[in-house]
Amino acid sequence: MTDADMNQITVAVYGAYGHTGRFVVAELLRRGLVPVLAGRNGDALRALAESTPGTEARQASADDPASLDRALDGVAAVINCAGPFAVTAAPVIEAALRAGIPYVDVAAEIEANVDTFELFAERAGASGAVIVPAMAFYGGLGDLLVTAAMGDWTGADQVHVAYGLDSWHPTTGTRVAGRVSRERRGGRRVRHAGGRLEYRDDRAPAEKWSFPEPTGTRDVVAEFSMADIVTVPSHLDVPEVRTYMTVEAAADVASPDTPAPVAADESGRSAQPFVVDVVVRSGAEERRAVARGQDIYAVTAPLAVEAVQRVLTGRTRAAGVASAGKIFDAADFLRALSPHIVVELDVPAHERAQTG
Numbered sequence: 342m343t344d345a346d347m348n349q350i351t352v353a354v355y356g357a358y359g360h361t362g363r364f365v366v367a368e369l370l371r372r373g374l375v376p377v378l379a380g381r382n383g384d385a386l387r388a389l390a391e392s393t394p395g396t397e398a399r400q401a402s403a404d405d406p407a408s409l410d411r412a413l414d415g416v417a418a419v420i421n422c423a424g425p426f427a428v429t430a431a432p433v434i435e436a437a438l439r440a441g442i443p444y445v446d447v448a449a450e451i452e453a454n455v456d457t458f459e460l461f462a463e464r465a466g467a468s469g470a471v472i473v474p475a476m477a478f479y480g481g482l483g484d485l486l487v488t489a490a491m492g493d494w495t496g497a498d499q500v501h502v503a504y505g506l507d508s509w510h511p512t513t514g515t516r517v518a519g520r521v522s523r524e525r526r527g528g529r530r531v532r533h534a535g536g537r538l539e540y541r542d543d544r545a546p547a548e549k550w551s552f553p554e555p556t557g558t559r560d561v562v563a564e565f566s567m568a569d570i571v572t573v574p575s576h577l578d579v580p581e582v583r584t585y586m587t588v589e590a591a592a593d594v595a596s597p598d599t600p601a602p603v604a605a606d607e608s609g610r611s612a613q614p615f616v617v618d619v620v621v622r623s624g625a626e627e628r629r630a631v632a633r634g635q636d637i638y639a640v641t642a643p644l645a646v647e648a649v650q651r652v653l654t655g656r657t658r659a660a661g662v663a664s665a666g667k668i669f670d671a672a673d674f675l676r677a678l679s680p681h682i683v684v685e686l687d688v689p690a691h692e693r694a695q696t697g
Contacts, residue, residue: 352649353377353416355401355433356423358385360512360602361447361477364609364642365420366393372646379412380423403429409436418649421446424514425521426453430474434461438470443652447477447641450518452525454480454571455538458662466661473668476648477641478615480568481665482632482682483584485675486619487573488666489686490630496578497623502569505552505559505616506590510602512638515594533570533582550585552618553631553685561585576667579621602638610636632675634682643681647674 352369356362357378366389369376378386378398386398401412403423413419413436421433426448434457437444448454457474465472475481483502491497511519529540548563565586573582593599605612617632634640644665651657651669659668675684 349373349375350653351375351377351416352646353379353399353413353419355379355412355419355421355429356514358382358389359422359424359514361514361638361641362422363389364639365422365447365645366396367608368642368646372650374646374650377412377416379419403432406432406436409433410439413437413440413442416440416442417653418443418445420645420649421448422645424448424450424518426450426518427456427521427525430457431460434472437472438464438468441470443471443473443649445473445476445645445648445652447481447645448475448518449477449479449515449568450522451531451538451566451568451571452522454568458571458575462662469660471652471657471660471668472662473648473652473665474662475568475572476645476665477568478637478644480572481644481648482617482640483567483569483619484572484664484666485669485671486617486630486632486684487569487621488577488671489675489684490619490621490628491577492628494621494623494628497621498579498581499620499622500569500573500577500579500582501585501618501620501622502567502573502583503550503552503561503585503618503620504565504567504587504590505550505556505618506587506613506637508613509590509593509637510599510611510613511594512601519594530564531566531570532564533566533574534580536574536580538570547588548585550618552616556616560588562588562591565591572664572666575664602636608639610639613637615640628687630687631685632682640681643678647677 354376366376381402383400390398399412401408423429454474546563550561551558567584570582602611619630621628
C-alpha cells in the first residue's frame with residue numbers, strides 16, 4: 342500500500358472522545374483516513390460522531406472481548422488512546438491480534454509499556470504482527486530523538502532526555518493514569534540505571550539543565566521518569582537513561598488544583614510551548630537533538646497517525662513489539678512531523694547542555 346492508496350482507509354481510535362483521542366481523530370481526517378470512533382462511553386461516542394460527519398461510532402469495553410472484535414471489524418489498524426493503559430492495552434492488543442491488524446497506543450504509563458513488551462513480544466514476533474507502544478509525546482518522541490541523535494552508534498553510556506515545559510495542565514486521563522502507576526509502584530519512584538528499572542523510596546534529585554535558548558538554564562527534577570526509560574533501552578544498548586522535568590511543570594502535574602488544558606486556537610491546541618533536549622554520551626563524545634513545538638497532547642496525534650501510516654505503507658524496519666526508534670527511520674520520521682515539531686539534529690558543540 343502506498344500513501345496514494347490511503348484515502349478511505351479506516352483506522353479505529355479507541356478512546357476517540359478523550360482529549361488526545363479527539364486530536365487523533367482530527368489528524369486522521371486531515372490525512373484522508375477514516376476514523377472509526379470506539380470506546381466505552383456510548384453517549385460520548387454518539388455525540389462525537391454527530392459532530393464529525395462521515396464517522397461511525399462503535400461502543401466497546403476493554404472487559405468485553407466480543408465488543409472489541411466488533412469495534413475492530415474491517416479496520417486497517419487501531420490507535421488506543423484510552424487510559425489507564427494498565428486496563429486497556431492488553432485487551433485491545435489481543436483484539437488487534439485476533440483481527441490481524443497493527444496496534445499503536447499513546448501510553449505514557451511506564452508499567453503498562455513494560456507489560457506490553459513482556460506479554461506480547463514473543464507472540465507478535467512469531468506472527469509478524471506490529472505493536473507500537475508509547476507512540477506519543479512521552480516515549481515515542483524521546484525515543485525517535487535519541488535514535489536520530491545516536492546516528493551510527495548502536496549504544497551509548499548515557500542518555501539524557503530533558504523536558505522544558507513552562508507548565509503542565511494535566512487532562513483527566515493523565516491524572517487517572519498517574520494514580521494507577523503510583524499504586525502499582527507502591528508510591529515509589531522509578532528510574533533506569535545499571536541496565537534495568539529500579540524502584541526507589543528516596544526523593545528525586547534536583548538539578549539544573551541548560552536548555553537551548555530562549556529557554557535557557559532551568560531548575561529541573563532529575564529522574565522524573567517517563568516512558569522513555571522503557572522505549573529507549575528496549576532496542577538500544579544504553580545502561581543509563583535519565584529524564585528531567587522543569588520544576589514548574591512537575592509541580593503543576595502533582596497539584597490537584599491545576600486546571601485541564603484550555604484551547605488557544607481553532608484546532609483545540611493549548612498555548613503551552615515545549616522543548617525536548619536530548620543528549621547522548623559515549624566516552625568523551627556527545628551528540629544532541631532538540632525538538633520544539635506546542636501542546637504536548639495535541640502533538641501526540643501526528644506522532645501516532647504518522648506511525649500508523651508508515652506501518653500500513655510498509656515503511657518499517659521491524660515487526661513484533663517495537664518502539665518508534667526501532668521500527669521507523671528515526672530521522673526521516675522526525676522530518677515528516679514538520680510543521681508540528683521543529684527538530685534540530687547535531688546541535689553545535691557550543692550549545693550543548695550542561696547537567697548539574
